[in-house]
Amino acid sequence: MSNFIVKKVAVLGAGVMGAQIAAHLANAEVPVVLFDLPAKEGDPNGIVKKAIDGLKKLEPSPLATKDRVAYIDAANYEQHLEQLQGCDLIIEAIAEKMEWKDDLYRKISPFIAPDAIIASNTSGLSINRLAEGLPAALRPNFCGIHFFNPPRYMQLVELIATRDTKSELLDNLESWLVSRLGKGIVRALDTPNFVANRVGVFSILAVMHHTQQFALGFDEVDALTGPLIGRPKSATYRTADVVGLDTMAHVIKTMQDTLPNDPWHKYYAAPAWLAALIAKGALGQKTKGGIFRKDGKAIKVLDLAAPDYRDAAGEVNAEVLAILKNKNPAEKFAQLRASSHPQAQFLWAIFRDIFHYVAVHLEGIAHNARDVDFAMRWGFGWSQGPFETWQAAGWKAIAEAVRDDIAAGKAMSDAPLPAWVFARNGVHSADGSYSASANALQARSTLPVYQRQLFPERVLGEKAVQGETIWENAGVRLWKLPQVDGEIGILSFTTKMHALGRDVIVGVQEAIARAEKGLKGVVVWHEAPFAVGANLKEVAEGLAAGKFDLLDEYVGEFQKASMTFKYAKVPVVAAVQGMALGGGCEFLMHAAKRVIALESYIGLVEAGVGLIPAGGGCKEFAIRAAQNAAKTGGGDVFEFIQPVFMTIAMANVSKSGAQAKELGFAQETDKIVLNANELLYVAIREARALAEAGYYPKLSPRGIKVAGRTGIANCEMMLANMKEGGMISAHDYQVAKAAATALCGGDVETGSLVDEQWLLTVERKLFVELLKTEKTQQRIQHMLETGKPLRN
Known part of the structure; x- marks a missing residue:
């Protein structure tokens, strides 16, 4: 694959499509200059600035995180055309009127760098006819690049060549669109409305x-x-x-x-x-x-x-x-x-x-x-x-x-x-x-970029690679791809929606034990979703039988599985796509590293069924709060507990893989991949890199400073206001207080020093106590029957 890099893009036209194309480029950390006509009154960039502000309000959001909007600069055609000279790619996305596009092409042509790519986002006009609006010298660098609405979420981009388009330009552009923007490319013919x-x-x-x-x-x-x-x-x-x-x-x-x-x-x-x-x-x-x-x-x-x-x-x-x-x-x-x-x-x-x-x-x-x-x-x-x-x-x-x-x-x-x-x-x-x-x-395209897709999407009749099974049970499969890296194992959950039942929990522990004996690393990967959380059906069956001792044991085994990931002798890399909820989120939090698809929705959502995270999620946040507090002059643990407390209490879920970092479910050093088909390729190489660097698990932290009773009381003050305002019910209050207690290290003196096992025990006890309440049992049953949370 050639070292083709797009450092900066200009998008011409700040309408619905142009603004959202700019947003998705910003998601990929590509700076954008968004152009439109100068406003007739006030700020000449008023039209573009209004479009940029509009991006922040749209749902589903075109922005992976709110701060991405800072990568979009406003410009207008009268004052700023010289900025085109610093752009490697120029995407025209104005209204579907040939005469308007011809006029714009005449206006911008003198300012386009000789090697820059010019592309139209037309949804159906002739690309060859549009090329006639450009000087002959620029035509080899012109093509159609048709995004679908909304550009962040729709995978398709149609790439359309003219009679003069350079073939290497199309190859480079396709590779970049696939890997950097996460798109699926169809090379379309220049016919009305394309394919x-x-x-x-x-x-x-x-x-x-x-x-x-x-x-x-x-x-x-x-x-x-x-x-x-x-x-x-x-x-x-x-x-x-x-x-x-x-x-x-x-x-x-x-x-x-x-x-x-x-x-x-x-x-x-x-x-x-x-x-x-x-x-x-x-x-x-x-x-x-x-x-x-x-x-x-x-x-x-x-x-x-x-x-x-x-x-x-x-x-x-x-x-x-x-x-x-x-x-x-x-x-x-x-x-x-x-x-x-x-x-x-x-x-x-x-x-x-x-x-x-x-x-x-x-x-x-x-x-x-x-x-x-x-x-x-x-x-x-x-x-x-x-x-x-x-x-x-x-x-x-x-x-x-x-x-x-x-x-x-x-x-x-x-x-x-x-x-x-x-x-x-x-x-x-x-x-x-x-x-x-x-x-x-x-046959399929042989562009090198597609070698990064170990399991690409296939049409009916195409054969898929199966891999070589090392070990499996009813919930997981440990396997490898010898042709890619025979020393990195792949651990896949095989249950429906990858729910984490007893077979998965036991299977994870056995699979990691086997990996430690014969592999250099493990990647946890399967098609989306990553995991929808604990198997509520198994929990409900235990509740119906009144087997709280068994449920307590179940939580203990879940915690062991999480800790198995964290303290494995070989690096465990979580490759995450789609939903990673509840226990699925806790599993990825305990991995040595995460590779996350942009379209991943991650959260500790146990409050929705009247429970708290008890697979180590609260424990991990408590440890991180103590570590962050130790790095600051004040050393206030609660300062770092407060935001994650609200995230857990409100069952907030990230709206992208990038936002998962902001919410604390992922680390700043974790990889965000825009093309989910590249997840496994990248994760295997991350695991290999950790192994080659001499990976060993971190020591279990000791002397963890916790927020204790003062922290719990501070959380309760927030909850009291929410309850008084009718925002939460009495049971919501009870559940959230339990989460606060787990995050703050239990009912202990503020500033107490505890160890990791103490935090796990607090989580586990509070979780089982909530299971015994009638309203939590009602919430679990309602979720099983309707798939929706009950606010009782």
Whole structure:
């Protein structure tokens, strides 16, 4: 991989996309200059500054931590164009008007450094046509770089070359986007709306068409086209509201204007009801009403038959629901085709037409079928791409069914399926994915950056590396990858959602013992989530049987497992992605080091079920408070207890891996990785580096100074105010006081010196006492039944 570095970026356009692209660059610690027009009144940078301030208020936050915003500088086109000379990458993200982009390119061209990359974030305009707005000398450095909204969270970036773009530029840019910004790249062809929007918008148009054909309600369709078929919860019509109905209509219009000979062209038009909503300013979420709207706490949906809004219900027929729950894709699609229920006919119709569409257009819109499937997974949140879904359901059977519907006039277009469809048994295999333009299978990219992804996302039919098992039980697997590093073990939890039950707790201790005898280090890694905490079902069973002695023993074993990580003779590195809650958070806190994906949500959330952290979490914070206090002149332990007390009492969870450092769950020296697919690669090398440096565990701290009774009393003062203000219940108070007691070292004199085992014993005792309370038992049962916390 070349030593390609982007030191500074300019983003042109401080609208929704431009500002959030700038935010994500700042998340990656890349300084950004954000440009827009000068304000007509007041501060010339007023437009940009307002956009930057807006970033702080958005939820979910585009910023990994609030301080990232400091990396974004405000600028305007009249005063600051010379700042472009110091930028390695310039991303244009202004409105989708060709004449505006041409004008901006003319304005900025004299200020662009010869080696700088210029890219447009256009969602569908021709990249070759845009390049014409630049001087010939700059065109080899120009390409399309299409982020998806919101840029921090959406994995897809489409990279589009012009006829003149230098190939090494694209390779360097792709590598940087993948590793530094954590993106999944699809090299798109320069066709209208590229890959994801081309297929995704057609999919929405097909849903709209068949909604009316089968006389279904918008809420009914959203119930059918969400998680039940592997799509996001926002499904179709809620997604349109979130995107903006005017934006949706604009993208549809682009297809209408630029694809006159498309076999589906007659459908590239906003339905009359959509145009009517736009005309009266009901644009969706940004105008607080579109297809759906809130009326107090009630959700209303537009009913075209009325025409007015009614309560949203969205019920799925029992027969159709049973079909969708069938885990055999071939049987499921056969049943949908055979059913006479309108909902089943609707579902088959939308799948049939998307299969038909991608087959006909594959040659013209994408290099291969894998790119189409990844584009829809990463850009639209589909669990499977259209070609994967088709192949899983039986390639030939589906192809014949689609062909028959085309012949019968049921499909949206009479275009025949391409001959290659019937010549194959699918498009994905271990050797690659089918390219219609090359009439051959195409392997994955060989760019060196992808060697950092030991277990990359795969499409159906691709083989994954299995690794070599060293030892396993019902809760964990200890294994290794000899081809990467045969002396670093990988410890994976194998329970559902990686819940930490007895099998995991015992398995961790045995696995580390084995690693100490034959390995140089251990990485705790598996796909997200890292761990959702203790197995509450096991706890509830113990409560129902009144076996508090066994539960006390259970907590003791949990503490042993945490301490096993901390005092292992070989370095234990936690590779964290997704949720790491409760005991999962405590496990990673005890590791020698952590490698954390940016999109990780870490917290000690035991208060939500009426408990306190007792796997060593309170103990670790007490030790750190004592160590930090010893480094300061005042030596006040409570100064360092207070913030973590509120974090635990309010069950706060980090909103990013970077924020986990701020909350104290991770250390400043821990690695934050933006591409979760690189976690294992980086963690193995961190473990190897620790081993090569002569790793040995730190000695157990002695003489730990604790905040004691004064610290507990200070915490209680905060709790009393919260209780009086109605912010917490009496049981919340009891739980939080227990947390304060554990953090402050128990009911002892302030400034007392204790050891690590003392702190663990305090935690354990308080935890079991809370288990015996009726309200905690109610909270545990409610969480098991509903998945939500009970505030009793």
